[in-house]
Amino acid sequence: MVHDLIRNKDSKPKISPIRLEGNKGILEVQDLSAWYGNTLALKDISMSIKSKAITAIIGPSGCGKSTFIRCLNRMHEVSHGGRVEGRVLLDGKDIYARDVDPVVIRRRIGMVFQKPTPFPTMSVFDNVAAGLRLTQLWSRRWELEKVVERSLRQAALWDEVKDKLNQSGASLSGGQQQRLCIARALAVEPEIILLDEPCSALDPSATLKIEDLMRNLAQDYTIIIVTHNMQQAARVSDMAAFFLIDDDCAGILVEYGKTSQLFTNPKDKRTEDYITGRFG
């Protein structure tokens, strides 16, 4: 009741998103190698990622695409035996530096996984609010309501779920669950969003919705998407990076450039072979 009154009076609540200094979201990868135990999974990747654009990572299965983007928000080290060498600079600062807490990095670089992962014990509302609730010590309900609505609208899910915010997140369809996960990632206001094959478990119409959503989000966010779907990469991305397995069974970056160029006029013979469907 009291909260309702306050909300009506004060139309601009002071939501304090955790913004860290030097907020530009420029990502630069330098000589990045990644291991699982003693197995080399990625070898000497260097690329700078364009801000507020969509970068697609393409390549055959097992070439380290997912490992690569998991290195970008330090999720790789969560895997058993995950280890990284090289540098990933976020606005010029190495995210693997000794004094950097991965928790802060993941707050700035959000991630959505291949399989939708709504928290099954939570409602739709609580799922979107989870990032805020569990990173701040307390949050007012009406503050959360604002953030949840904004995030769900951004994820183009609000109209479909606004009447069932209290239902379980697991009760939504697969495509809705994936957009719920995107809304959940957006709620903590990241600068960069990593998408690990977000459409591979979805049907074509749900896939199209997510692609539209990505184009809209690219106006404000830097997006990196892993996909094995060449058409999808061609449709949505501005930049594209082609990964391949080398003779040591480690993933390498073969070619990186504008999507239009990479798909119509690839510089590397191996890229051409792959996108024309000669292998993979």
Add this chain to the structure above:
Amino acid sequence: MSERGYLRRKWFNRIMLGLSGGAAGLGILMLAIILGYTLAHGISALNLDFLTQAAKPVGEVGGGMRNEIIGTFILVLLGSILALPIGLMAGISLAEFASPRVAAAVRFAADILAGVPSIVVGVFAYAIVVRPMHSYSALSAGVALAIIMIPVVARTAEESLRLVPNSMREAALALGITRWRAVIGVIIPGALTGIITGVMLAVARIAGETAPLLFTALGSQFGVQGLLKPIGAIPLQIYHYALSPYPDWQQQAWAGAFLLILLVLGISMLVRWLSNRRQMSAR
């Protein structure tokens, strides 16, 4: 395939099926006999007086196990208060934080501890609580029961937490949530029914323990006098009454036994109901 070989295999199949069915039936038969026997002997003494009256001296008619029923509840509560924080935290550590080598060692130790004969646990509690405090006490019995409870709670909590898919942990961490908050806010809610089931089973286990109480709770003729004084418990009273030469007391021992079985059975049924509900919601 020869006809003889086929017949042999068919009969072998039938015999083995029959034997395993018989074994299952035998198990149920045992339970039925125990329940029926205690019911038949105890039912006549099981009345309102039994539940609401204190024990009476030899020769006086009537009396009940009120003090011992209260005592059992106090001891179970005390054991749970001591064991749950340690057991649950240990389970969380095993499932979420410990390195594989440390976890394997702790898990092994917990399994050994769970297998220690309960009378040894009773003697241990006698040595570390009763001797230094120079008195048998409810507290020492609570400590003994807690030692029995800790490994059971830790292991079942660990198993339940491990059932939560890893993708949930990663999804939580990817939101910039610390590991501890992820465990509290996401992982434990997902494992809650399993954890509660484990706790209830541990409670059922300690509610019926007798041996660890012999050297600790001792039993009391004066009702509940506080945590630092001896206290009665249903299993202790059964032991005491069953050994006595008085038919009146023996009757009450049967009633107590039946009550104890009902208590454990009730908890087990609650556990069944909870875990069924978990399976429903997992679908």
